[in-house]
Amino acid sequence: xxxxxxxxxxxxxQYYVILSAILFSIGVIGVLIRKNAIVLLMCIELMLNxxxxxxxxxxxxxEQSDGQVFVFFIMVVAAAEATVxxxxxxxxxxxxxxxxxxxxxxxxx
Amino acid sequence: xxxxxILFSTGIVSLFIAMTRKPILVLLTALIGVTVxxxxxxxxxxxxxxxxxxxxxxxxxxxxxxxATATLFSFLFILIGYSKFSKEVYHTGDYIxxxxxxxxxxxxxxxxxxxxMFFIGLEILSIPMYxxxxxxxxxxxxxxxxxxxxxxxxxxxxxxxxxxACVYGALGTFQLKEMSEAIAAMKxxxxxxxxxxILILAGFLFKVGAVPFHFWGPDVYSGSPNVVTGFMATVVxxxxxCGFLRLFQLGFNGLDGFFVEILIAVSVLTMxxxxxxxxxxxxxxxxxxxxxxxHVGYALICLLVKNEHTPAYLWTYFFAYGFSIVAxxxxxxxxxxxxDDIDRYKAFARTNPFAGFVMILALLSxxxxxxxxxxxxxxxxxxxxxxQYPVLIIIALINSGIAIYYYLKVILTAISKDDNAxxxxxxxxxxxxxxxxxxxxxxGGFVTFWVN
Numbered sequence: 424x425x426x427x428x429x430x431x432x433x434x435x436x437q438y439y440v441i442l443s444a445i446l447f448s449i450g451v452i453g454v455l456i457r458k459n460a461i462v463l464l465m466c467i468e469l470m471l472n473x474x475x476x477x478x479x480x481x482x483x484x485x486e487q488s489d490g491q492v493f494v495f496f497i498m499v500v501a502a503a504e505a506t507v508x509x510x511x512x513x514x515x516x517x518x519x520x521x522x523x524x525x526x527x528x529x530x531x532x
Numbered sequence: 533x534x535x536x537x538i539l540f541s542t543g544i545v546s547l548f549i550a551m552t553r554k555p556i557l558v559l560l561t562a563l564i565g566v567t568v569x570x571x572x573x574x575x576x577x578x579x580x581x582x583x584x585x586x587x588x589x590x591x592x593x594x595x596x597x598x599x600a601t602a603t604l605f606s607f608l609f610i611l612i613g614y615s616k617f618s619k620e621v622y623h624t625g626d627y628i629x630x631x632x633x634x635x636x637x638x639x640x641x642x643x644x645x646x647x648x649m650f651f652i653g654l655e656i657l658s659i660p661m662y663x664x665x666x667x668x669x670x671x672x673x674x675x676x677x678x679x680x681x682x683x684x685x686x687x688x689x690x691x692x693x694x695x696x697a698c699v700y701g702a703l704g705t706f707q708l709k710e711m712s713e714a715i716a717a718m719k720x721x722x723x724x725x726x727x728x729x730i731l732i733l734a735g736f737l738f739k740v741g742a743v744p745f746h747f748w749g750p751d752v753y754s755g756s757p758n759v760v761t762g763f764m765a766t767v768v769x770x771x772x773x774c775g776f777l778r779l780f781q782l783g784f785n786g787l788d789g790f791f792v793e794i795l796i797a798v799s800v801l802t803m804x805x806x807x808x809x810x811x812x813x814x815x816x817x818x819x820x821x822x823x824x825x826x827h828v829g830y831a832l833i834c835l836l837v838k839n840e841h842t843p844a845y846l847w848t849y850f851f852a853y854g855f856s857i858v859a860x861x862x863x864x865x866x867x868x869x870x871x872d873d874i875d876r877y878k879a880f881a882r883t884n885p886f887a888g889f890v891m892i893l894a895l896l897s898x899x900x901x902x903x904x905x906x907x908x909x910x911x912x913x914x915x916x917x918x919x920q921y922p923v924l925i926i927i928a929l930i931n932s933g934i935a936i937y938y939y940l941k942v943i944l945t946a947i948s949k950d951d952n953a954x955x956x957x958x959x960x961x962x963x964x965x966x967x968x969x970x971x972x973x974x975x976g977g978f979v980t981f982w983v984n
Contacts, residue, residue: 440724443694467690489700496648515679530676
């Protein structure tokens with residue numbers, strides 16, 4: 424009963440903006456404070472997904488399909504990025520036997 | 533559009549040709565493909581071809597100028613890197629094809645008219661570079677550089693995308709033309725638009741390595757293989773700058789108010805941090821990295837000036853900068869030193885007079901000494917902004933003065949006497965590239981006059 428009224432009324436756009444801003448912030452904070460490279464990769468995916476959510480929400484708000492098409496582009500790019508990122512991680516792991524980013528400190532002044 | 537398709541096919545074809553295990557065939561395919569791309573682009577200049585209809589891409593005068601420059605530099609970098617690529621017979625095709633794919637992304641960034649193509653172009657430009665930064669697989673420094681580049685780059689992508697999503701929310705369109713109309717029609721500025729623009733600006737500053745977000749630059753530049761460092765400093769920077777200049781000018785009607793203040797602060801900080809850190813560097817590639825941060829600071833001035841000539845001035849600046857980097861990277865390939873110390877270049881100009889001469893020209897051009905092409909780039913950028921922002925230009929001039937010190941230090945090392953110095957061998961390809969960049973450095977100024 425309550426659920427059906429919520430769906431009929433629709434969820435207003437502000438909630439989507441707030442939710443995606445929260446997701447984005449979690450992603451950014453995760454990238455800044457975590458040390459494990461795999462977790463970093465996941466946090467970056469979270470940032471991309473926050474952008475996806477916002478685009479889909481605005482797309483349905485404006486009743487256009489542009490935003491949804493953009494989301495497909497982002498998904499493809501995210502997949503490509505994850506592929507490259509994981510291969511770089513494996514290559515680095517073979518050289519140094521760890522994925523802790525704070526141990527990658529050979530390059531400095 | 534035709535040029536991008538031809539270039540992309542060249543990349544694919546050279547991957548297949550690499551199966552013959554004959555590096556020279558791959559090199560020839562790639563060079564022919566890149567040359568054909570440049571020719572197709574210049575034909576487009578006179579009579580636009582319409583084989584493929586797509587609204588996301590529009591060829592104009594500056595697309596062709598920027599595209600030809602990026603193509604020329606990629607051509608030179610494929611030539612420079614060939615001696616290194618061909619050592620690994622199984623991977624020659626991969627290296628060359630990845631560089632060509634990255635150039636495809638650059639061409640998208642020179643001609644986009646909507647945010648789809650902008651985003652796709654930026655990613656096609658960046659993702660191959662993450663791979664190339666780590667192409668020296670057994671080397672710990674190279675994988676560290678790749679890892680740092682990948683994480684900072686994809687973080688910047690995330691920030692940029694969130695910015696694009698906010699801008700879409702505020703304007704309801706991805707087309708640059710409709711975006712600028714929507715902004716012009718807007719009565720009160722919307723908070724969503726401001727947030728989106730700030731995030732896009734932050735993504736941009738990340739990608740080009742301006743100061744609050746510059747920390748990855750020197751590490752990535754010094755860890756990557758030499759050719760990749762050069763490619764990142766010239767083609768990638770040129771493409772990123774052109775792409776964002778297009779976005780800000782065509783999409784957002786130029787930056788004003790609050791954004792101008794941010795950009796002035798970033799520009800000044802970038803110049804000082806780059807210069808002061810470069811003063812104490814002992815490795816050539818780190819020096820190049822910090823000096824490239826400084827040059828980004830100068831080039832940011834272009835974004836502040838609302839003027840129809842701005843793209844031409846920015847082009848001149850990166851055209852001049854690119855030739856110096858090509859020459860310096862070639863010299864560092866000739867010396868081929870693992871540690872890349874500047875001391876290793878002692879007496880280089882005495883043992884190899886021609887290569888040494890071009891190296892000195894390149895450094896003088898970076899410093900902006902008058903007859904060379906670097907002077908014209910600096911002159912045009914500074915003179916275009918001097919009326920609006922006199923203090924900024926004075927700071928930029930002071931910084932050019934500081935920069936002369938570390939360039940001269942390298943020159944003095946190169947011409948100093950050392951009896952034990954050995955003559956390095958210069959391969960024919962490197963000699964060709966050095967001659968081309970010498971002509972570029974000396975005569976480039978006239979080309980820029982002709983274009984302007």
